[in-house]
Amino acid sequence: MALHSSLLLSQILFFFLVSSSSWTSATYTIEQTFFRCLSANSMNSVPLSSYYTPNNVSSFMSVLNSTANNLRYLLPTVPKPVIIFTPLSEAHVQAAVLCSRRFGLAIRVRSGGHDFEAVSYVSQIEYPFVVLDLARLRAIEVDIPQGTAWAQAGATIGEVYYRIAEKSKVHGFPMGVCTSLGIGGHITGGAYGSMLRKFGLGADNVLDVRMVDAKGKILDRKAMGEDLFWALRGGGGGNFGIILAWKLKLVNVPETVTAFTITKTLEQGATKLLYKWQKIAPKLDDRLFLRVIILASSANLTENRTVMTSYNALFLGEPDTLLRIMGKHFPQLGLTAADCIKMSWLRSVLYMAQYPNTTAPEVLLQGKPQFQSYFKSKTDFVKAPIPQKGLLSLWKMYLEEEIPAMIWIPYGGEMARVPESATPFPHRRGTLFKIEYSVSWQDGAENMARHMSWIRKLYDSMGTYVSKNPREAYVNYRDLDLGMNKKGFNSLMEASSWGLKYYKSNFYRLVQVKSKVDPDNFFRHEQSIPSLPVKKGN
Template sequence: MSPSFLFFLLFLLKFNSLSSHASSPPPSVYDTFVNCLTINSVPQSEISKIVYSPNDPSFNSILQAYIRNGRFFNSSTTSKPVIIVTPTVESQVAGVVICTKQTNLQLKIRSGGHDYEGISYISDVPFIMLDMFNLRSISIDTNDKTAWVQTGAILGELYYNIWKKSEVLGFPAGVCPTVGVGGHVSGGGYGNMLRKFGLTVDNVLDARLVDVNGRILDRKSMGEDLFWAIKGGGGASFGVILAFQIQLVTVPQIVTYFRVERFIEDNTTTDAVVQWQNVASKIDNDLYMRLLIQPITVKAKAKGAKSTKSIRATFIALFLGDSSRLMSLISKEFPLLGLTKQDCLEMSWIDSVLHWANFDSTTKPEALLNRKGDPLNYLKRKSDYVQTSIPKNGLESIFEKMISLGKAGMVFNPYGGRMGEIAEGETPFPHRSGILFKIQYSVNWHEEGLTAEKDYLSQIRDLYSFMTPYVSKNPRQAYLNYRDLDIGINDQGPQSLEKGRVYGTKYFKNNFDRLVKVKSMVDPQNFFRNEQSIPTLRKQRKMF
């Protein structure tokens, strides 16, 4: 064989090899992601247990298990993740962050799925969803009254575990037991003991977090700036929060609960709402009185008569003490409520948790371990803050507006007490002193279809617009955990900072600028991002 012929054969073999390689399909995102995970501390034998592609039979059931808003449940119209990952140990979370960066996809982080706009599990661009539900261990230390709770736990599990260890310890957090710890705490956390003990984040001692480089950090190693940011600034902008260490609080063996309904046909009801505004934030810190304002249909009593529309005002309270002391307080400071001793139910703190979650009086605390939650509704929420009492004629016009709209309601949540003692800059959550109460606008519906959705969304937006004269201004404040995309969306383009400021000042007021600085320091390339995340100082190329 001549040298020239041998060279020709070698060239031909090389050419065929290159041609074959060039025409072979590139590895899929799934393959790239899985290969990366196996390099980063996830054994091949564990992959099938925690990583799901859309072709996996369990994919849809896992995706839908923690969707709490029917608007985003439709399998044909709701965008789906490219991959779902359900880690079982902390090191796997670190691997997910590293490997998602390699795919150049967006990462969405879900704990309980109660984010009202669904941004933890939907997106307009390809994304990987990190679902934390397997990471839900809870460790209670009754000696120093602390607990470590992983962010995939729900509030009901936390309350139950505290109760199992002690009947005189509790924790100030939300009243809905299926809310995930991760989003609730990192967004501020609001419950019926805030006038006594402040927000949930006011009782956070430490945290564990995976940063953009895949490092697992605690408070000491992450530094006080980042620790400050995740206590109310929304953890998903800064990393993946694995767990919080929280300070438990002492609760009395006997607390008192009441739920009293009044209707505007009673001439004293509107006066009672006026008085509530002037009392609820100033009364004894042991008392928290929520007020629900809802339009209702009153069925006619006479045969053939038409039903009428009305407004129901429902006063729901938790008092950290017995009914005798409560009655003394109410009769002196809030007589228009007309509270009677028969309205007051004395119980343990854990039973009050069940009552606030709308369980009946025979329900056992084990019900708090149910992660499924209520039947799925279509819903929309918005928020406002009230700094000056709404006059009686203003309330009357609001009630008329609500009746004309049909279904949109409001929840008034009182402030005062401990909330007024904490400076606005102590945490990213700035809505502290000077606030009488927070409003949650609420509308739920069961009808399917875009026509119904358009109608109900129009109702709540119309009511929100109508309330403009009565609420905070410059900025019109909003609560991060009542996520509302109506107040601004960030496409992460060249104007990211300016667009972020639109909603950021509503959620965080002057704390927004400090959050941007922390974000720019810990995640300068804006990997952790969503439709309302904290932007960076540096202008970013459009990333999704």
């Protein structure tokens, strides 16, 4: 495995780009030219089986579709890459950067395919572009005596969870709930999950990293310096370089944890209960993560339709302790011993990811998306409880859509103790909870405009009750409604329209880091961090 290979070897490749080659893009198609460039500039041979072009439509589309989470970006009208390259080694990634620069190709990097607006595999601002799919770089090394793990960028978080549990029943790592997320991109946005109140974000628990920079060099934490290391852990994917692997600091988990789900409808007092939840969920014991999943009871727009609020919880402890906590702080939910399910931490990963109870843990090794649909999502961060009248207004609008969804994620605990500037992820102290709004559909482009209009209207209606100046958003739930670069080269003013929402004041430090490590703005996309113009001498 190449996770710990010498940095010296990576530097050799930088000088290996030959300028004396006789072939040019005028002689060959770009597909042929790019492949020859990869082969000439990689210390490891590049097999044809790792290289896909539209000339072979079947295999090309199969790879493009393989981990795409949002089918909205696979419609025929959406621009497609001219090349998909699935590197088998770090040297392949270096060569891809060098060759993309040489031929003026935009590059998009995909580690899991869960980017909500598909900027990891679609370009709406530049063409031609190459997709570098890291799905074959998925090795994982777990070192229980040291309490660490190295995971390559293409590994899914489900695979990481499984490999940790394979070595220890009392170790874990705090990351996301959706197990098919690629770890490479997941941590670049922060990486929150069901242990965030106890241990914080995945980005808070990273010890080291390996990445390829805009010059094709491999850097680790020591070589890159603390400013870039800070920027990578929450500064968003596709901004500073290509993540090859993360070194994770494992956390201690109990051998037995407890989970439950209790659902209440509007007719069962859901509105009053949710108002109470807003006040107590961020203040509960740090070991308790109690989120609320909010759905409509049916996709049919009928009069007897209602809203369902499901309280979905993970407690890092025994049922008896959980029952005492809930009985003292949230008795209104009515939790009983019969609701509590004891399980291992790994089994809780499956439970929180909504797998059926009979699912074998080995499903985590498949690395496939659990769900693929046409959807649009948006996010908000809430600083004060939404009043019951606001909730009643929300339900009225909610029931106008066939398949709406919301997830309310409680903060507090460790999230309230970490300063906003500790990582680029700023949504910490003072945040009660995060809301993810989502709408999904299955009929492709047919009614897309109506669904998109509905979620934008819902989002606008919630402006009174959420964070302001800026109205914050989560970069891993990317939202192009907040603004986009023009032709790939964005100005500071342009980028601030989304940058301040994703990063708050950390945005300006990210710009400084970007300008230093990627002054040519090679790594760019629809919402990338800008590089400040280089000042020319008199």
